Amino acid sequence: MEGNGVNIEKRYHHGDLRAALIEVGLRLLAERDVEGVSLREMAREVGVTATSVYRHFPDKAALMTTLSAEGLARLAATQNEAAKGIGDSKALFAATGRAYVRFALSNPALFRMIFSAPARSRATGEAEALRMLRANAAASMGALPDRDAVEVAALRSWSLVHGLSMLMLDGQLPSDDRLIEALVT
Numbered sequence: 520m521e522g523n524g525v526n527i528e529k530r531y532h533h534g535d536l537r538a539a540l541i542e543v544g545l546r547l548l549a550e551r552d553v554e555g556v557s558l559r560e561m562a563r564e565v566g567v568t569a570t571s572v573y574r575h576f577p578d579k580a581a582l583m584t585t586l587s588a589e590g591l592a593r594l595a596a597t598q599n600e601a602a603k604g605i606g607d608s609k610a611l612f613a614a615t616g617r618a619y620v621r622f623a624l625s626n627p628a629l630f631r632m633i634f635s636a637p638a639r640s641r642a643t644g645e646a647e648a649l650r651m652l653r654a655n656a657a658a659s660m661g662a663l664p665d666r667d668a669v670e671v672a673a674l675r676s677w678s679l680v681h682g683l684s685m686l687m688l689d690g691q692l693p694s695d696d697r698l699i700e701a702l703v704t
Contacts, residue, residue: 537575539565544586548628553635558582583632590629591648597622598651608658615655616680616703623684624694630684652677679703 543564547556558579562569576582601618605611623630656673657664664672683702686692 536565536567536571540572540575540582541585541589544582545589545629548586548632549626552628553583553632556582586629587633590626590633593626594619594622594630594633595648595651608655612655612659612676613704615651616676617699619680620684620687620699620703621696624687627688631688634681649673 540561543561544556547561547564556579558572558576559569561582562572576585598615598618601614602611605614653669653673656676657669660668660672680703683692683699687694692698
């Protein structure tokens with residue numbers, strides 16, 4: 520079966536349909552917004568019937584929850600990569616914040632989807648993202664800060680990078696790397 524000039528059967532290897540569907544879903548989110556992603560189209564892309572998709576995802580909401588979890592995992596991986604080799608805790612905290620904004624700008628539909636439904640995000644890995652944020656906030660504050668101070672610092676930092684991300688995604692601020700560097704320090 521041909522699709523977009525590519526032999527679909529070569530893209531889908533029987534036995535891991537779920538992974539193939541996730542890969543296609545993420546690719547489609549890189550091309551369009553959430554509303555533009557359909558289970559039927561994904562089925563066509565991997566060369567299976569639409570009913571096959573429903574064995575792994577009972578509905579679009581279940582697929583979006585899975586894609587949100589994958590998106591959060593990719594965001595965490597991006598932030599972890601940005602933190603590599605940085606010994607100073609304040610510099611590390613800033614680097615992971617800048618990575619957050621750059622991830623949002625590189626993955627606008629996925630980023631918006633992850634944070635558009637709080638219940639979905641909480642169910643799919645937000646706890647790990649918040650754990651990392653709190654740990655970085657605590658480390659940047661020095662010797663044993665109290666829990667409330669860590670929480671305030673973490674939420675302040677998240678508000679900054681998330682707000683900056685949204686302002687840039689919405690065209691209220693230019694998507695300018697120099698601006699990211701200047702604001703997320």
